[in-house]
Amino acid sequence: MIAPKPPVPLTAAPLISNWIRVSPEGEITVLSGRVELGQGNASAICRMAADELGCVPEALAFEAGQTGLTPNEGFTAGSMSVSGGGQAVRWAASAFRNLLLKAASDRLGCETADLCLADGVILRDGEPTDLEFGTLAGDVDLDRPVTEWAAPLAAETAHSADTLRLDLKERLVGSPFVHDMERPGMLHGKPVHPPSMSAELQDLDLEALRARPGVVAVVRDGSFVGIVAETEVDAISAARWARGQARWVDRAQVPNDAIQAIGASREPADIVVQTGTVDEPAGRWFETTVSRPYLHHGSIGPSAAVAQWQEDDLSVWCHSQGVYQLRTALGMVFKIPEEGITVIHRPGSGCYGHNGADDAALDAALMARAVPGRPVKVVWSRRDEFQAAPMGPGMVTRCAATVDDDGKISSMRLEVNSAPHANRPSVNGTPNLRAAAYLERPMPPAPSTDIPIARGGGADRNAVPLYAIPNVEVSKRIVHALPYRSSSLRSLGAYTNVYAIETLMDEIALELGIDPIVFRLAHLHDERAKSVIEAVDDFAGSWRREPRGQGIGWGLGFARYKNTAGYCAVMARVEVDQEIRVTDIFATADIGEVISRDGALNQIEGGIIQSMSWTLKEAARLEGGQAAAENWLDYPILKFSEVPEVAVRLLERPDQPPLGCGEISQGPTAAALGNALRSALGVTVQDLPLTRDRVMQALF
Template identity: 35%
Template sequence: MISRRKLLFNAGALTVYFSLNPVLAANANKPSSLLPRALKHNPELDAWLSLDKRGKVKLFSGKVELGQGILTAFAQIVAEELNVAMTRVEIINTDTRQCPDLGYTFGGISIEHGGTALQLAAAEAKAVLLSYGAQHLATETSQLSVQDGEFYLNNQPSGITYWQVLTDSRFDIQSYGRGVIEQSREHSIVGTSAQRLDIPAKAFGQAAFIQDMRFSDMWHARIVGPPVPGAALIDSNFESKHLSAGQHLVQDGSFLAIVGKREESVVRDSLTIANNCQWSRGSELPDENNLVAWLKSAADPAETVAQAGQGKRNSRLNYRAQFSRPYQAHASLAPSMAIAKLEGRQLTVWSHAQGMFPLRSAIARLLDMDETMVRCIHVPSCGCYGHNGADDAACDAAIIATKLPGRTIRLQYSREDEFLREPYTSAMAVEIEASVTEQGKIQNWDYQIWSCAHSSRPGGAKRAGNFLSASRIKKSIAKPASVPIPQPRGGSDRNAVPLYTVPNLRIRRHLVPEMPLRASSLRTLGAFTNVIAIESCIDQLALMTAVDPIDFRIKNLQDQRAIHVLERLREVSDWRRHAEGQGRGIGFARYKNSAAYCAVAFFVRVNKATGKITLDKAVSVTDAGRVINPDGVKNQIEGGIIQAASWCLKERVRFSKTQVKSRHWGEYPVLGFNEVPELETHIVNRADQPPYGVGEVSPGPAGAALANSIADALGVRLHDIPFTSSYVLQALHNVSEV
């Protein structure tokens, strides 16, 4: 099969791709040994960005659009560096036949890594094009400038453009050093709130999502899955002759699906089959009201992930507490789906999963196919941050397509399917013991976590066993062992190491290798719970020493950017004044202790008679380095705050000893529009610093600020998410009894 790269060489195009390490805004003109890994591994400019005859710049992205606006930011970077209008930049979303392998889009690293590398690649491309322009105009590159792709000679338009000088030439370049990155003071596109490229189609009801895709030969499919986790098919008392006309029953071991031309008939028959299937009992689930005890009983021995100092020092001011988080769902607004078709030996899968190349490798392994014969194409959905049902839907569609070759299979999960089949975020328990001097300096810090690894993605051939259907088909693949994500990124222990200065510190992780409910990554992984626990402890230590919470944090920090964010929050939130009867609280973190900074102040009211918590206002300050699109940053920060509030107040997967009970929105409430607080968002733009992603920076600080504001309003600290009205009333009752 001919590759896109060979095809581009034959067509005389230039191609740019990106990902990578947050190195180098200052090292643009350094040797290639300093380049990010993906640029070193793929040094050919001809592999990454193309100019076509329509006067467009095509950008082949290995990162996917999840609704976070990443592709708009990438277009801004390319337009800025190449000095072309944004309308000229055309992005090809991730396609394993056309685009580079940049793994997953996750962890808030697309701008931090991809943006920096893309800037370098585009600057290099411009330098090469300038050299071609100089040759064409018989002048020096120093005499040329560029406006919207046209060369200007001594500030006068030449009539010659990028598209004329490239013609059939190849760049044939594998080293870097010619490109000069545009300085921030010269930016006219980067740093502005450019209109999102993906929003108009979504806002005006055009075909924008994978759910909108239609094919003339499309067949609808539904999965018939076990009613309880861990169950296997014993018997199906149903014959194909009982299906509606034109329907097909696909069975492979315990994998069952109904396929047909009419979606309503497929849905009806799938319910009929489900009622005629006999399944094994499945796994017994723990007591949902005693998850902390279960986590501790099921965990491996402790592993120390960070330690400092000579051991605990005696102190008169000590604080000890336990915090927990239940299983919570991704709760995607649209249930997962995928489309697949097998033509000859070529399998094509359209999916809204977060990594097309890992998906391709895993599907090829599961179906015992040559990886080059599997093509995965990303199409957006109303999805989520994290590992929801998208990968499983793609896998299921691929299995069905191989059983019914030549048909385009549209596999759609129902809402109940999504709740039952998606991996949840792992339940977590945290214990913290800390002490402080009378002068307000943290002295000791002992921190322990009980949780799973927070990632069970089917990430490539070696982890194909993580597909839900991998254990159900006849040629099943065993689930791989759970492996913790190492520091400094971390999984359950992400952000478990406090940014504060602590002379005596120990952080321990207790890995729970097998979870009773399937668990994987959800936005921030373990950072959300860890930041809440750490910041709740910090507030308690501040209270014990009678120091203002912001002053206490600043006193125990050395990072000047962190201090600036807190000082700025104090200023913009009018911190020292709040309404009578209103609780206030602050939360702060630097995501992964290496990325963007965020501080949030929450203001709430709590009705002590009913337990109802009202969110009045959330004020945030974020330092994400050089900001590509301020409005895009604002959207991400505010979305994270709202989701954190929903996690804290509403969300919990309910289950009995035998089955999950949260199967519909009525059984899994989320924050409503009428409950969203007033949001005030401030961004610190450091144009001289590398950019950081912000998709996951705000939930932890927002959750911590909310927990601290509720404690301030009640005079009682809540330790276990979610903070429901009944929990508030119980906490007040317990205090009154004491």
């Protein structure tokens, strides 16, 4: 059943023409503000439009992420592409269908109820007419409000959820990535990033740098240095030389231990949720404090962009997740009207969150300004990607609960301390682009205000337990007094907060001698949540029959992402000897109507594997005020040989609106692994990742 309220994106883009474009030949283009990051949302959104228009998705063209052309839907983030942007396209396509049927009924002199669409042709009483999309295009005015004409089809008329990826062929045999772009007269640029956000360039021989082979221009603006060369090889060679010659000074105050500093911070805290009275209830007291380190996005392909100036107009091609927000940020930096800037999304290496894509765009634009009329392509190095891109913030979450004499949790308190999650471009009124912070006239980022809980929260995402607990208090403290640059990483605070809540739930159940699944079900009123947990119990049935302890353990993790998106429960089996080996993972998910089954499974499986990597291995290496990793040896990630059997089952509910699924498995997977480790060894490791050293520390 389609939600009765119009999708939120229709507020800013209310017209059918904001979402649908028709050529005189009848070619239909779907317009979306949700860009393709590799998650398959373009295919899913086209599927939703095709259902309403009675055609196959392959019959539709798709345009996403271009300023001045596609709707401004903010950032492609928060697992909202299908549930927000996709629903808006569905409504717009429905309105377009009804306008077409009205135009056809006027031509044919019949009732619209006698007509339908199939494969681009108008059918009358089930028989084809000579009317098609193209022949009716001139009869239809798309500058009409979607809500006045939309009537999305009922669930029983929906498609098969086996939607194919429309972009696979191009990705496999073509060159769709921004890294591969070629334009006439193109030059190549390389930035020489300061080693930290607070480092200042003291000395660099610019004349010697300009004399390097192939160098066309050298740009210095404050502590920004960019090298433009005829070839990428020349640009790389010159940048390496410059990096070895440059002298920097950094006066920033640096903590000895960043995570300890976050946990000990006394910056102002905000009460996010307060129900009942947490201090009064009496009973047994349980508490845990968990932490996660700073994390890198670690995309296999580094950030890249192409920029070109034509007089006072700037064009940028990049893999930004928010082209309009990047345009605003670039307008701030160059002090030119936004109308003179065009930002066009081109696929890059996938990233869930805020990586260096927008920073590379500014790098390219600063360098291209030195060679007017010629495009400049910038591709960061692996070192750049580790040291210059925003990191996922370090966090410390304290979770405490009181259990009454009946074995029920009567109160729970969560205190979240975190570095910032919300430093995307043009948020908080500043560009929030790396190079902008150290230009001659710097534009440093304003202190992050974090994401309101009404929009899913940032540091406090999933800190409000879904469990039925009468007295709950949640507070968050955003820690700004650190030299490290952080922003959104897949699932934001949910990963850490779910780990805290779910490992504490297991600890309480163990102390009370209650089955962990029974204990969770007793604290849930949400029937869909119960169904997901019961389904994973059934799916991973062997876990109850296998003895635990002595190095073998099973663990459960559960959450509803943002308490509004998809539900996910994960069961993990581990074997622990010299190392932790994950042998099996079972997951169940309820994401409402499934638009693309394969796409949803890929999202959940990918989230599980990424979360495994975070939980078992990943931690940014910080030295002084900078991220110090230069290559994959400095930042180990999960190997293919370490990926276990992963099985995911969807609880399909075609009568319910689709729910976001791209980030639902991050927190439950971490919690399942932590609880499985406790099951195997009898100890809880509170500080992530679950490395051998930390396990040994917990044991001894």
